[in-house]
Amino acid sequence: MPLGTIWVVIDRVGDKVATVSLELLSKARELAGNVEAVTWGDPSSIATEVGAHGASSLHAVLDLAGGLPGPVVAAAVAAKVQSGAAPDAILVPQTYNGRDIAGRLSARLDRPVLTNIVGLEDSGDGLVSEHAIFGGSEVLRARFTDAGPGIFVVRAKSFPAEASGTGPAETDTWESPELAATGAAKVLSSHSEQSEGPKLDEAPVVVSGGRGLGDAGSYQLIEDLARLLKGAAGASRAIVDAGWVPYSHQVGQTGKTVKPNVYIACGISGATQHMVGMKGSKNIIAINKDQEAPIFSIADLGIVGDVKKVLPQLIEALEKRA
Amino acid sequence: MPMKVVVCVKQIPDPAGELRLDPASHNLVRDGKLILDESDSYGVEMGLQLAEQAGGGEVTLVSMAPHSETSGLRTALAMGAAGAILVSDRALEGTDALGTAKVLAAAIRRAQPDLVLAATESSDGYTGTVPVQIAELLGLPSVTFSKKVTVNGDKVLVERQTEQGYDEVEVPLPAVVTVTAGVVEPRYPSFKGIMAAKSKPVEELTVADLGLDPASLGAGGSRQQVVSVVPAEARAAGEIVTDDGEGFQQVLAYLERIKVI
Ligand SMILES: Cc1cc2nc3c(=O)[nH]c(=O)nc-3n(C[C@H](O)[C@H](O)[C@H](O)COP(=O)(O)OP(=O)(O)OC[C@H]3O[C@@H](n4cnc5c(N)ncnc54)[C@H](O)[C@@H]3O)c2cc1C
Ligand SMILES: Nc1ncnc2c1ncn2[C@@H]1O[C@H](COP(=O)(O)O)[C@@H](O)[C@H]1O
Numbered sequence: 001m002p003l004g005t006i007w008v009v010i011d012r013v014g015d016k017v018a019t020v021s022l023e024l025l026s027k028a029r030e031l032a033g034n035v036e037a038v039t040w041g042d043p044s045s046i047a048t049e050v051g052a053h054g055a056s057s058l059h060a061v062l063d064l065a066g067g068l069p070g071p072v073v074a075a076a077v078a079a080k081v082q083s084g085a086a087p088d089a090i091l092v093p094q095t096y097n098g099r100d101i102a103g104r105l106s107a108r109l110d111r112p113v114l115t116n117i118v119g120l121e122d123s124g125d126g127l128v129s130e131h132a133i134f135g136g137s138e139v140l141r142a143r144f145t146d147a148g149p150g151i152f153v154v155r156a157k158s159f160p161a162e163a164s165g166t167g168p169a170e171t172d173t174w175e176s177p178e179l180a181a182t183g184a185a186k187v188l189s190s191h192s193e194q195s196e197g198p199k200l201d202e203a204p205v206v207v208s209g210g211r212g213l214g215d216a217g218s219y220q221l222i223e224d225l226a227r228l229l230k231g232a233a234g235a236s237r238a239i240v241d242a243g244w245v246p247y248s249h250q251v252g253q254t255g256k257t258v259k260p261n262v263y264i265a266c267g268i269s270g271a272t273q274h275m276v277g278m279k280g281s282k283n284i285i286a287i288n289k290d291q292e293a294p295i296f297s298i299a300d301l302g303i304v305g306d307v308k309k310v311l312p313q314l315i316e317a318l319e320k321r322a
Numbered sequence: 323m324p325m326k327v328v329v330c331v332k333q334i335p336d337p338a339g340e341l342r343l344d345p346a347s348h349n350l351v352r353d354g355k356l357i358l359d360e361s362d363s364y365g366v367e368m369g370l371q372l373a374e375q376a377g378g379g380e381v382t383l384v385s386m387a388p389h390s391e392t393s394g395l396r397t398a399l400a401m402g403a404a405g406a407i408l409v410s411d412r413a414l415e416g417t418d419a420l421g422t423a424k425v426l427a428a429a430i431r432r433a434q435p436d437l438v439l440a441a442t443e444s445s446d447g448y449t450g451t452v453p454v455q456i457a458e459l460l461g462l463p464s465v466t467f468s469k470k471v472t473v474n475g476d477k478v479l480v481e482r483q484t485e486q487g488y489d490e491v492e493v494p495l496p497a498v499v500t501v502t503a504g505v506v507e508p509r510y511p512s513f514k515g516i517m518a519a520k521s522k523p524v525e526e527l528t529v530a531d532l533g534l535d536p537a538s539l540g541a542g543g544s545r546q547q548v549v550s551v552v553p554a555e556a557r558a559a560g561e562i563v564t565d566d567g568e569g570f571q572q573v574l575a576y577l578e579r580i581k582v583i
Contacts (some may be wrong), residue, residue, distance in 0.1 A: 032508060070454065103454030114546060115450065132554065139552055181462060182461055184463035184493060188490040193489070305561060
């Protein structure tokens with residue numbers, strides 16, 4: 001028996017719907033008869049897209065009063081649940097705001113929360129979530145044991161986002177109760193560090209660099225190769241922590257999950273926490289001077305060699321073709 | 323104005339070692355020696371720096387850990403924290419994120435801090451929800467994913483990581499702030515610090531001391547269960563070639579074959 005109703009939290013990136021929320025809508029549509037979306041800010045610009053991905057309605061907490069979405073949205077959702085309108089499940093994207101919402105909601109409702117979900121299935125007796133553990137070498141399945149809406153926090157790229165061709169979602173507004181101190185954090189300004197080219201988690205080609213590059217300046221090789229392949233440049237945490245590149249480039253457990261057509265790992269050893277973020281790539285190419293590097297165990301093509309030699313040759317050859 | 327900072331520090335099995343699940347409970351085995359989660363070393367350093375900048379104050383650590391474990395706490399005390407509250411109780415085995423937050427919130431309440439620092443996520447559990455749950459339970463505002471934190475009187479100014487860059491966020495104290503790795507450079511404990519840490523106070527509390535309901539904690543309180551743990555589908559290794567000066571040609575050929583170029 002499919003579930004009755006699922007609520008999906010819609011995170012927003014600028015004026016767009018975060019792709020992960022569309023992925024959750026698509027999955028929710030598969031699992032439940034009725035899918036409703038919850039967001040903040042003006043819902044009118046996104047009602048069509050949210051509807052097309054399966055939501056019948058879009059509830060918006062209109063005014064954040066200059067604050068962060070977390071406390072406001074959690075309070076509004078909790079109030080609805082407590083007023084008796086509880087859904088069977090609440091799906092939350094594992095984004096910066098999504099985690100804030102899920103954490104606050106969990107405490108408000110005194111409900112447990114499952115996080116880092118990469119799969120969801122209906123067991124016939126409630127939802128079962130899948131989690132990639134130990135660097136994705138094992139899959140753990142879990143479930144809630146009591147009644148009441150489960151809060152499921154799902155990682156990006158766990159499901160495909162598919163439009164179903166239904167009409168726009170009907171919009172209405174949800175009020176947030178008085179927040180007192182919990183809503184006191186205020187956003188003073190937003191800063192964009194836009195890089196050119198496709199976004200890391202959407203690019204068909206991702207070229208990533210690691211500590212094997214040797215120095216910050218050599219990351220230019222990664223950027224050049226990414227540009228020539230019309231892809232995005234990624235990184236291991238080692239070089240993010242070293243300050244060579246901003247955090248937004250990080251691939252892995254604590255960074256982004258990517259599933260491009262091809263992932264090219266350059267001077268990256270293949271720690272479990274890195275691999276869990278990229279092993280879903282369709283094709284994997286690795287360049288590493290150590291033939292024992294774990295990254296080779298998942299590579300379709302492995303080049304045992306020096307990135308400082310192979311990358312310039314590759315870049316030169318591609319420039320000649322262009 | 324002297325500032326009282328509480329830093330949440332988790333003590334975890336060494337991530338470089340062999341991690342395994344208990345076959346019966348499916349919980350991570352935490353029998354051996356535990357260490358300070360590296361993610362929390364940034365919070366400790368941040369706390370020490372902010373207390374200094376505020377012109378005094380002190381850093382108190384709060385940790386929930388099995389078997390009265392203190393080795394991770396000692397590392398943070400050696401860095402300069404003044405003391406610690408450790409909650410350790412058999413009744414806590416199998417406690418989930420919300421239960422952990424209830425325990426930590428109760429411990430933090432006793433310390434009455436101006437600022438609570440934690441990491442954005444722990445290295446072994448990485449739910450990333452505990453600090454926000456603590457904030458909600460304590461009725462405090464929170465700012466997560468901070469990559470820069472400065473104190474300005476009774477307010478904290480944070481650069482918060484976003485999808486596109488960062489937001490500048492201002493939050494009045496008391497508040498909960500989570501920091502990302504790399505936000506500051508954690509100091510190495512000095513020899514003097516290590517010696518001093520041995521005699522710093524660690525107050526050990528039980529669930530009963532905190533006045534919490536044991537039924538809402540531990541495996542029973544978690545209201546979730548592991549259904550199964552199975553090996554993931556393995557990805558077969560492909561062709562490995564040694565670069566003889568022509569390795570880049572192989573890459574080009576592969577990219578051609580999959581029609582990327
Ligand atoms: C809780 C936790 C979360 C983490 N999350 C992430 C995450 O999200 N993402 C992530 O990436 N990591 C993460 N890590 C870190 C991870 O464990 C590794 O430390 C990190 O991925 C290593 O980065 P690296 O491969 O660049 O560096 P290293 O492991 O130092 O590897 C460098 C590689 O470069 C090779 N090399 C050196 N010189 C050359 C050369 N000239 N040419 C070719 N190859 C060369 C070496 O053989 C080596 O294999 C996490 C760790 C923890 C504990
Ligand atoms: N048992 C614990 N003791 C102390 N702090 C904790 C504990 N569990 C979580 N935390 C804090 O909360 C952060 C996020 O943890 P998590 O929600 O498990 O990812 C950690 O990095 C710590 O700062």
